[in-house]
Amino acid sequence: MSRGQSYFITLIRNPSRQNNTTTQIRTLTLDSPSRGTSTEPDSDAHQGSYTEMAKTVSTIIRERHRWQQTLVSDFPSFNFADPLFFRQMLALQNNNSNNVMFSLWFFRWLCSTFDYKPDPVSLNLLFGALLDAKAVRAAKSFLDYSTGFNFSPEVTLLERYVKCLCEDGFVEEGIRVYTLLKESGTVPSVPTCNAVLLGCLKVKKLDLFWELHKEMKETEVVDLERIHCLIQALCDGGEVSEG
Incomplete structure (x- = not known):
């Protein structure tokens, strides 16, 4: 990521740093997705299994109050940190403010539970989903939360x-x-x-x-x-x- 990119998003999160520094902003172009984690599914069956698992996890998040404490033990062999799975979660829950919040909670759980390094595509998808749902306060919070990932939105x-x-x-x-x-x-x-x-x-x-x-x-x-x-x-x- 270029210095201009990083600095621009820092200014969005920390407006007090804007004075006398705008000349340092250079570009907003997004890092190429090729730098991130590989995101191609191995097969249609692989994709299908993620779809079904995403439905199951979504139901658990909606219905179980303390799902964060039991999800790993419920599915000990499943790789929740795979970016493809997170995107499948988003695909199921897009365009609904309540469902998108489930995706945001799941995202924060991933970051706190695993050594999860979200790729730029996933970050943009989640940010876009929050905007689609008009969840503006959540979008503002997400930008603050994603500081450590050097996220520069499209x-x-x-x-x-x-x-x-x-x-x-x-x-x-x-x-x-x-x-x-x-x-x-x-x-x-x-x-x-x-x-x-x-x-x-x-x-x-x-x-x-x-x-x-x-x-x-x-x-x-x-x-x-x-x-x-x-x-x-x-x-x-x-x-x-x-x-």
Whole structure:
């Protein structure tokens, strides 16, 4: 992982380190998956056995209060630390906030029980699943927890993270991540920029809205959602006739 990658994600987790250091950010590209653990299943039968085991473990996590204390003894010969198995757990539980939390709990259990070194693909999948489920607080917690793994999320995930933060009321945090993306050389998409502007309107920060809009309009195409944002900003600012 490049120094720029590591430093960027450090800034997301520790905003106090941002001052006078943004010039050190260089890149957000993800490490090649080839550096991680081998992730190809040996056969269809192998994949099928993982699917069935994932269903069993998911049921145990849902129904047994102290599953962390008994799971290894229940299945002493099973390799829970195989990245393929963790991904199968995610595949079963994706797009549901409660189920995704089970995956997060299982992930933390893996890290605390085994010498588990999650690969970048698995980390991105879990982070993306949390965003899919709109589990923003859990996503923030996951970024903090994954500090020791040098996790650098994919840029597309960070843009989704910005949108989720702004939609869920963490507007200042969303703006901060958005700003770091721009300073790292990434050009955020129009929907991401619109989410930031809507966030400013939500918390009544009109001065910041116009400041950001001025920067955005120099490089972006205005879409219908942006026009709606502008109308709302004018109305909120008392310029109803302009709106």
